[in-house]
Amino acid sequence: MIFFFNYYVLSMSNYFISQLLVCLLMLPALLRILISNRKQKDTLIIFAPVAFFMSLVLVPAFELTFSILLLIIESTLIFIVNIPSLNRYSKKLYIDSFSPIYITFTSILSVAFILIVIFLFMNRPEPMPHSETIPDIKKTVFRMEGTHSNGFSESDRAFFLPDAVFYTVENNNETTDNPVVVFLTDVYTVFRGNEATVTMLTERQNIVIAGDFFCKDGKYTDSSVFNRDARSFYLRYLKQKESPDIKKSETYWKSLKKSELAALLSFAKQRYTGHKIFIIADGLSAKAAEEYVSSQAADIKLLALDESITGYIPGYGNYAVLEPFFYDKKALKKTSGWIQAQQIAEMVEQFK
DSSP: OHHHHHHHGGGTOHHHHHHHHHHHHHHHHHHHHHHOOTTSBOGGGGHHHHHHHHHHHHHHHHOOOHHHHHHHHHHHHHHHHTHHHHHHHHTTOBOOOOOHHHHHHHHHHHHHHHHHHHHHHHTOOOOOOOOTTOOOEEEEEEEEEEETTTEEEEOOOSSOOOSEEEEEEEETTOOSOOOEEEEEOOTTOOGGGGHHHHHHHHHTTOEEEEEEEOOGGGOSSSSHHHHHHSHHHIIIIIIHHHOSOGGGGHHHHHHHHHHHHHHHHHHHHHHSTTOOEEEEEETHHHHHHHHHHHHHOTTSEEEEEOTTSTTOOTTSSSHHHHOHHHHHHHOSSOOOHHHHHHHHHHHHHTTO
């Protein structure tokens, strides 16, 4: 158990552990037709709504992914099938019998459950390679209010949906004036989708600044739900089907990404006055960053992430780390996601 914890939880895979937890919560509801004592109250049924609730919690915690969507669908069906049983339990009634229809549906859901678990293991995040040099990382989250047109400021309000979230990631043991890397994520990714690269950058004594934006004049989708917790999933898997050529929206994306870069650079200069600043930009964001740097920040060096990194898919961040099953289907030349992250960090070192 200790090995399992160290191998996954300490390697950026609390995402995977959370998925397994939801699976464990669903299991008693599926197995109750085999292990429930009909002379007692059906206490196992309470796992059905708990599993359903926990599957929904995964979305704001990690953003919507295909794996989480499968868990939500499965837990929702388990919950619906067991509503009559929950009603009996609320009335403190004993189990009478399981109807043939219930047994049939539960059996189908049990087969689906097994297939989902197999898929989760096939698509589990690539574990971080063991290294004695991985730093003690300090990540600070700033919940911001404002807009691109009026600027952003940190809010001290306890309960509100921020217009942007800024992150600073640095080596907790360093006190020197380390270089600052402003990471501009692509349209298809958020901060979480680039944390492997951020970790490798921090290992090489860099301070990393990145942000996720949800403000009124910086929307990615018309739906506020998709814009906040399912943006990457919507744009990557659904929007592309509507418009396979994402370049049709390139003018809008570049304008949006220029505004995001300006906000992050302003934040970096205010917080880390005197530090050397570099920019990393991914996918379509790199084109926006190139135009911004050439016109307004010629003194700042820019690294554009592209196919020159072995096996890297521009615009998809640490896709090979977080979605290895899908990465293997899409990548022209496969490689370790952590090796990609290390290559990016080494390229930044050449700027210094």
